[in-house]
Amino acid sequence: MPDLEQLKQxxxxxxxxxxAAATQAALAEGVAPLTIVTKHLVPAMDEVGRLFECEEYFVxxxxxxxxxxxxxxxxxxxxxxxxxxxxVGRVVIGTVKGDLHDIGKNLVAAMLEGGGFxxxxxGADVAPELFTEAAAARNANLVALSALLTVTMPSMRTxxxxxxxxxxxxxxxxxxxxxxVTQQYADAIGADGYSDSAGSAVALARKLVAA
Amino acid sequence: xxxxxxxCEVLFREMCDSCAHSAHQVDLEFLPKGLHDLGGKPMAAKxxxxxxxxxxxxxxxxxxxxGLCGNGLDGLTARHTRxxxxxxxxxxxxLMGSRERYQQYFDGNPGTFYRSTGWLERGKGLQQLTHQTLxxxxxxxxxxxxxxxxxxxxxxxxxxxxxxxxxxxTFIETGLEAGGKFLAEAAAEAKENGWSFERLxxxxxxxRRLVDGEWPPAGFVIAEPGxxxxxxxxxxxxxVQA
Numbered sequence: 172m173p174d175l176e177q178l179k180q181x182x183x184x185x186x187x188x189x190x191a192a193a194t195q196a197a198l199a200e201g202v203a204p205l206t207i208v209t210k211h212l213v214p215a216m217d218e219v220g221r222l223f224e225c226e227e228y229f230v231x232x233x234x235x236x237x238x239x240x241x242x243x244x245x246x247x248x249x250x251x252x253x254x255x256x257x258x259v260g261r262v263v264i265g266t267v268k269g270d271l272h273d274i275g276k277n278l279v280a281a282m283l284e285g286g287g288f289x290x291x292x293x294g295a296d297v298a299p300e301l302f303t304e305a306a307a308a309r310n311a312n313l314v315a316l317s318a319l320l321t322v323t324m325p326s327m328r329t330x331x332x333x334x335x336x337x338x339x340x341x342x343x344x345x346x347x348x349x350x351x352v353t354q355q356y357a358d359a360i361g362a363d364g365y366s367d368s369a370g371s372a373v374a375l376a377r378k379l380v381a382a
Numbered sequence: 383x384x385x386x387x388x389x390c391e392v393l394f395r396e397m398c399d400s401c402a403h404s405a406h407q408v409d410l411e412f413l414p415k416g417l418h419d420l421g422g423k424p425m426a427a428k429x430x431x432x433x434x435x436x437x438x439x440x441x442x443x444x445x446x447x448x449g450l451c452g453n454g455l456d457g458l459t460a461r462h463t464r465x466x467x468x469x470x471x472x473x474x475x476x477l478m479g480s481r482e483r484y485q486q487y488f489d490g491n492p493g494t495f496y497r498s499t500g501w502l503e504r505g506k507g508l509q510q511l512t513h514q515t516l517x518x519x520x521x522x523x524x525x526x527x528x529x530x531x532x533x534x535x536x537x538x539x540x541x542x543x544x545x546x547x548x549x550x551x552t553f554i555e556t557g558l559e560a561g562g563k564f565l566a567e568a569a570a571e572a573k574e575n576g577w578s579f580e581r582l583x584x585x586x587x588x589x590r591r592l593v594d595g596e597w598p599p600a601g602f603v604i605a606e607p608g609x610x611x612x613x614x615x616x617x618x619x620x621x622v623q624a
Contacts, residue, residue: 185533231537235529238536271493271547274540295547296492321450321613322471322488350421351452351613359615 182215185235187242204250216285220370237281258289260380264315265293267326272319286373299333344379389447392500415505422453438462460605479585493549556584
């Protein structure tokens with residue numbers, strides 16, 4: 172279908188206006204909202220992730236693809252909700268307390284949404300109790316924590332502790348990421364997973380909610 | 383002692399001053415501020431290359447004018463000469479004079495942008511070194527040229543949005559600031575971004591101890607030949623591994 176091929180290209184090329192128009196056109200032709208997400212947004216964002224991994228795409232290109240994806244999701248999201256379609260998972264995401272860096276976190280949030288997740292983005296400098304409250308209130312099964320500074324990484328540990336203290340640790344999987352974060356650190360603080368890029372974050376998220 | 387100091391150029395004035403007052407003979411080498419943008423592993427590799435060029439038997443110790451610096455010092459291995467690294471997350475801690483003071487100030491002042499002599503005058507106009515960096519210095523015109531008017535403006539907005547998220551610029555003064563130009567520049571940057579401005583008295587004691595050969599374990603980690611430095615993920619910041 173030409174519209175959906177156009178949608179895929181628009182997402183990969185970071186052309187939000189074409190992405191929005193192609194989404195509208197597809198819906199008008201009777202393509203189901205869920206099909207648009209699973210058969211077109213998801214593969215397109217997987218491709219964008221791959222292009223970043225192999226260093227063809229840089230952060231600006233990712234941001235533009237995320238923008239196009241968001242434009243498409245703006246249209247599809249209310250229809251998905253209305254149709255009762257269940258997301259792949261519900262993820263609460265944020266940059267931890269003390270840390271204001273959010274571009275990477277925003278990219279992961281966009282990739283997760285394009286990947287079929289319902290995303291509750293708490294922003295940056297997020298206190299542990301805000302994470303636990305949001306996860307409980309929105310019935311999340313996944314929590315994604317971001318930090319860009321070694322000096323704020325301890326907040327990841329205190330956030331995981333907060334989930335334990337609130338009796339919520341068993342209800343969620345917790346993944347961590349950000350430039351200075353490592354698998355070793357993730358293991359040390361009892362996180363369920365770690366990924367080193369926005370692209371691989373989606374694959375990890377899928378794996379964690381399926382477990 | 384005869385000491386070799388490998389330091390980030392951000393600490394240029396502070397290190398030169400400290401070395402000039404040291405009782406020891408210190409050979410200085412400065413590395414570009416841009417290493418910080420490469421990410422942990424590539425930065426560590428570059429510093430290791432520099433360490434590896436140092437001849438054996440000349441120095442009693444190799445001093446590192448760095449902190450953990452986003453894991454840029456993680457994995458650094460001592461070859462024939464011991465390595466001495468301050469237990470600091472980064473240079474801001476070093477300029478403040480202690481881990482505790484930095485942690486306290488950092489926790490109490492979220493959304494603070496830090497400036498010092500080196501942060502103001504060093505490493506300007508760096509090219510984007512890797513696809514991992516954000517290219518935060520790209521001017522609007524360059525982004526429009528590359529991505530078109532609409533996407534160019536959007537990217538510029540994304541890259542500069544941090545300006546509205548930060549609340550304050552803190553200028554760390556160590557007493558080495560000749561004339562008023564650094565203060566004026568820092569104050570102007572704060573004003574331009576709509577941030578409040580604070581002058582904080584820095585403390586060169588930690589840097590002085592580094593080049594004076596005073597390395598109490600609470601403030602410094604020492605890697606003997608064959609050992610490697612590593613992030614410790616605790617209050618001591620760094621540790622050694624066999």
